[in-house]
Amino acid sequence: MTRNQFDVLCFGSLTVDIFLHPSEMKIQEDCMAFCVGDKINLKQVHKFCGGGAANTSIGFSKLGLRSAAIGVIGSDAEGIFIRQELQKNNVEDRFVIQEEDESSGFSVIMMCEDGRRTVFHHKNSNPDLDKTLETSLCAKAIYIGHLAEEAESLLEQIPSWKEKCGGRVAWNPGKTQFQQGFEKFKNIFPSIDVLILNKEEAILFTGEAVSEKAAQKFLIAGVQKVVITDGKKGADMWTGDQHFVATPENIRPTSTLGAGDAFSVGVVSAILHGQDEDVQMSWGQKNAESVIQQFGAQNGQLDYNSISRR
Numbered sequence: 001m002t003r004n005q006f007d008v009l010c011f012g013s014l015t016v017d018i019f020l021h022p023s024e025m026k027i028q029e030d031c032m033a034f035c036v037g038d039k040i041n042l043k044q045v046h047k048f049c050g051g052g053a054a055n056t057s058i059g060f061s062k063l064g065l066r067s068a069a070i071g072v073i074g075s076d077a078e079g080i081f082i083r084q085e086l087q088k089n090n091v092e093d094r095f096v097i098q099e100e101d102e103s104s105g106f107s108v109i110m111m112c113e114d115g116r117r118t119v120f121h122h123k124n125s126n127p128d129l130d131k132t133l134e135t136s137l138c139a140k141a142i143y144i145g146h147l148a149e150e151a152e153s154l155l156e157q158i159p160s161w162k163e164k165c166g167g168r169v170a171w172n173p174g175k176t177q178f179q180q181g182f183e184k185f186k187n188i189f190p191s192i193d194v195l196i197l198n199k200e201e202a203i204l205f206t207g208e209a210v211s212e213k214a215a216q217k218f219l220i221a222g223v224q225k226v227v228i229t230d231g232k233k234g235a236d237m238w239t240g241d242q243h244f245v246a247t248p249e250n251i252r253p254t255s256t257l258g259a260g261d262a263f264s265v266g267v268v269s270a271i272l273h274g275q276d277e278d279v280q281m282s283w284g285q286k287n288a289e290s291v292i293q294q295f296g297a298q299n300g301q302l303d304y305n306s307i308s309r310r
Contacts, residue, residue, distance in 0.1 A: 004138055004139055004140050004167075005066070005137060005139070006066045006067060006068050006092065006137065006139040006140070007060065007065040007066045007067065007139065007140045007141065007272055008056075008057075008060050008065055008066075008067050008068075008139060008140065008141045008142065008143055008268070008272065009067075009068050009070055009095075009136060009137070009139045009141075009142045009143070010052075010053045010056045010057040010060065010067060010068065010069050010070060010142075010143045010145070011053060011070045011071070011129070011132065011133065011142065011143070011144045011145065011147070011154065012051060012052030012053035012056070012070075012071055012143075012144065012145030012146060012147065013051035013052050013053060013054075013071055013072075013105055013123060013145065013146065013148075014049075014051040014053050014054050014069065014071035014072065014073050014082050014096065014104070014105060015049075015050045015051035015054070015082075015104065015105035015106060015107050015121070015123070016047065016048075016049060016050065016078040016081060016082065016104060016105070016106050016107070017047070017048045017049070017050035017107045017109060017257070017296070017297065018045065018046070018047055018106075018107065018108045018109065019044070019045065019046040019047075019048070019109045019111055019255070019257075019295050019296070020042055020044075020045060020108060020109065020110050020111065021042060021043045021044040021045070021111045022034075022040045022041070022042055022043070022110065022111075023040065023041040023042065023043050024038075024040050024041065025040075025110075025112070027112065032110060032112070032118055046295045046296060047081075048085075048295070048296035048297065048298065048299070049081065049082050049085035049086070049298070050107060050257075050258070050296075050297050050298075051071065051082075051105055052145025052146050052172070052261060053069045053070060053071035053145060054069060054071070054082065054085065054086065054091075054297075054298070055258055055261035055262070055265075055297045055298055056143050056145060056261050056264065056265050057069040057086065057089075057091045058085075058086070058089040058091055058298045058301065059261065059262060059265030059266075059269075059287070059298065059301045060143075060265055060268070060269060061089050061090045061091050062089070062301050062302065062303045062304070063265065063266075063269040063273075063302070063303065063304050063307065064269075064273075064303075064304040065269060065272060066092075067091050067092070068091065068092035068093075068094075068095055068139075069086055069091050069092070069093060069095070069096060070095045070096065070097075070129070070132050070136065071096060071097070071129065072096070072097045072098075072099055072105075072129055073096055073097070073098055073099070073104045073105075074098070074099055074101075074102040074103040074104040075098055075099065075100045075101060075102065076103055076104055078103070078104035078105075078106060079098060079104040082096075082104060083096065089298075095132065095136070097129065097132070103122070105121070105122065105123045106121065106122045107119055107120065107121040107122075108120040108121075109255075109257060111255065114252075114253075116256070117255060117256065117257060119257070123148060129147070129148075129151035129154060130151045130152070130153040130154045131154075132154065133154050133157040133158070133161050134157045134160070134161075136161070138164065138165035138166075138167060139165065139167050140167050140168065140272060141167050141168040141169070141170060141193075141268065141271075141272055142158075142161065142167060142168075142169055142170070143170045143171075143172070143264070143268060144158075144169070144170070144171050144172070145172050145174070145261070146172065146173070146174025146175070146176070147174060147176065147177070148176065149176045152176060152177070155171075155177075155185070155188055156187075156188070158171075158188050158191045158192070159187065159188065159190075159191045162191040168193040168194070168268075168271065168272070169191055169192050169193050169194075170192075170193060170194045170195075170196065170264065170267075170268045171192050171194075171195050171196070172195075172196045172197060172260070172261075172264055173195075173197060173201070173205065175201075175204075177205070178201060178204040178205045179204075182205060182206055182207070182217070182221075186221060189218065189221040189222040189223050190221070190222030190223075191222075192222070192223045192224065193224045193225060193271075194223075194224065194225040194226075194227065194267065194268065194271065195218055195223045195225070195226050195227070196227040196229070196260075196263070196264045196267065196268075197227075197228060197229070198228065198229045198230065198231070198260060199211055199228055199229065199230045199231075202214040202215070202228050206218070211228045211230070211236055212236075212238065212243075214226075214228065215228060215236070215238040216238070219238060219239075219240070224239065225237065225238070225239045225277075226238045226239070227263075227264075227267055227281075227284070229260065229263055229288075232248060233248070234246045234247050234248045234285065235263065235281065235284065235285065237267075237277060237280070237281055239277065242277070244277045244278060244280075244281050245281065246281040246282065246284060246285040247285070248285060248289065249289055251289050251292065251293065253292040253293070254292065254293050254294055254295060255292065255294070255295050255296075256292050257296075257297050258291050258292075258296070258297025258298065258300075259288045259291050259292050260288070261297060262284075262287040262288045262290070262291040262297070262300070262301055263284040263285065263287060263288040264284070265284075265287055265301065266280075266282075266283035266284035266285070266286060266287035266288065266302075266307065267280045267281065267283065267284040269283060269307075270282075270283040270284075283307050286302060286307055287301060287302050287307060290302050290306075
C-alpha cells in the first residue's frame, strides 16, 4: 500500500434521495401548499444516492481521481443501495461505517416546475465518524463536507492530519459549524487550503454582509483560498490579493440539488490536476451547470474529457 493510495478522501453524509414531482401544487409566497387529506398524483419519481460524501467522491472519480467515501450508513436496503452506487462509480467504500440496527440517511425532495425544491430529510446518528480522520490513511487531499454535531470533533483532527500527511485540505462547512461562530475554528483555519461556501453561509459564519470582506476575514485567519458561490450570479475566489470570477451561463435548471457539491468537485479536481485558478473556477462552474440540468446530484457530473474540452 502506497502512502498516497488515494487522491482524495471524502468525509460527510451518505443518503438515499427520492425526488417527487407532484401534479398538483400551489405556490403561495414561496411556500408549497397542498390540501390536507388530498391524494396527490405524482408525475415522476426518481431515486438516487446522495449526501455530501457520495456526491463528491463520485464526482472526483468521474474526473479521473482515486477517491474514497467516508460516512455512515445503516443496516438496511438503503445502505446496500448506497454501497452499490459507490462501487458502480469506482469509489472505494471500505471506509464506510455501517451501524447495525440503524437506518440510513434518507431525503425526500419535493420539486417545483422551475427547479426549486423543498427537502425533507432524516440523517442517521453518526458519532463514529468523529474518529475517522485520526485513523485514516494519508492521501493527496481530503474533502470535508457538512457534518452533524456529533461528528464535529473530526474537524479538530485536521491540523494533525495535515502535519502527518502534508495533503491538501478542502472544507465545505455546514450550518452546525456556522452556528458556533468564527472564533471556534481559529485553530483550524490555517490548515485549510481551500474553503468553499455560498454567500449566505459566508455571512452567517463571519458576520460580514459583503462577500469580499467575508473572504478577507477567512484569509487573515489563515485559509489559503476562499471560494464563495452566489447561485445564478456565479462565484468568486480570493487568494491573497488575487481575485478570480466564474461567470454563469443563462441556464434554466431542472434541479439545483447537488450544484454546490459539483462546483466544489470541479474546483478541487482542477487543483489536484495542477490547473491554475482560472481553470479551477471554470471547472467548478461547468460542473455545477451540468448538474442542474438533470435530476440527481451526480447524474450531470462531468468526466475529465468533457470538462477539459468545454
